[in-house]
Amino acid sequence: MLGFGMYTQALDSAGAAEPQGDVDEVARLERFQARIDRDEKIEPKDWMPADYRQALIRQIAQHAHSEVVGMLPEGNWISRAPSLRRKVVLIAKVQDEGGHGMYLYSAAETLGVSRAALIEQLLAGRAKYSSIFNYPTLTWADIGAIGWLVDGAAIMNQIPLCRCSYGPYARAMVRICKEESFHQRQGYELMLTLARGSAAQRAMAQEALNRWWWPSLMMFGPSDAHSVHTAQSMRWKIKRFSNDELRQKFIDVTVPQAQYLGLTVPDPELRWDEPAQHYRAGPIDWSEFQAVLEGGGPCNRERLAARREAHEAGRWVREAAVAYAEKHGAHAEPARSG
């Protein structure tokens, strides 16, 4: 599956050149693990185990798809933003998410998978993306809740990925993390405005928190006891913290933020554990998570339909661009402007 145009940093060789025959596979694996243990970065042309490559492709592609599909629930409110300020902010945020998708597709491509193949998997419904984006955005307060909680959870997940062992992924994550902070802050500011507003606005904010709280906790993935990939990913330093560790961190920073808003976290069992200095959440309903993941979420169908429609509607533009490039020579210098 290594094919044309797969490297973005190292492009002239025919693949991660594997020394032939005589080098013992076990020794090679050991050398690879030793590099990881020394915190060396693995780069596209370096030798890597096939499983490492596959695990990264799976994770980065899922991540890229999530950024792209994640534009849809928020895009839903651009035309109805209550002020010009809120509208430009929302457009900028949604555009960032598109950008994040682009950085991540590029990183995945360095592993030998083509962009077209990844997009095709998404459109065919064969690719996973974060199930949070299969929930609808019913009110304007959802835009605040998404920025605050969904981007907040994403940041929690993404910061450790800046130190991921695979260079192109780590570098993409650094760029993304720099941009995420504004996403979360604009969301919290929006919630704060509603929380300080009329009774109806406060109720709207509370209702959005009620709907987004549990799905946000589920964004960290299944609990460690049921997580299939965690141990190997940690050994490879693709992952640095377990799902439950990150979820706990998120709960600890988010509960006081909800209190400041004067809103109630929709978890009757939530309590402060004084000796451990942690908030303890009640049990998560994983059957819901599974159902949404398997396509039973409120918007699974709608999200994919929207992506397919955008892809088809853009087809003539892509074809026109190719025709134009062929006519004028793809290597033609861009027009000089003074």
Added chain:
Amino acid sequence: MNEDWALYEVFIRSRSGLEHKHVGSLHAADARMAIEHARDTYTRRLEGVSIWVVRSSEIVASDPEEAEALFEPARDKIYRHPTFYAIPDEVKNL
């Protein structure tokens, strides 16, 4: 069928006086589009004052397998560094 546009590597000069630095890659139908996509993808927050794009297929890279052969010879040439030379403290401006 779906075919990707050519891959371009993107280099950005972040401020005047600094060198262009590799920031990532993107697909584009031609060079002009690559510049425009690079603007939208990599400079949404004034990250640059100048963009270079180059077709990824035009880049020739060294092979990690030959890294030792290429770079090892410089390792023992410590006399190429100023700290190799012991100069008494009393001597100034050296």
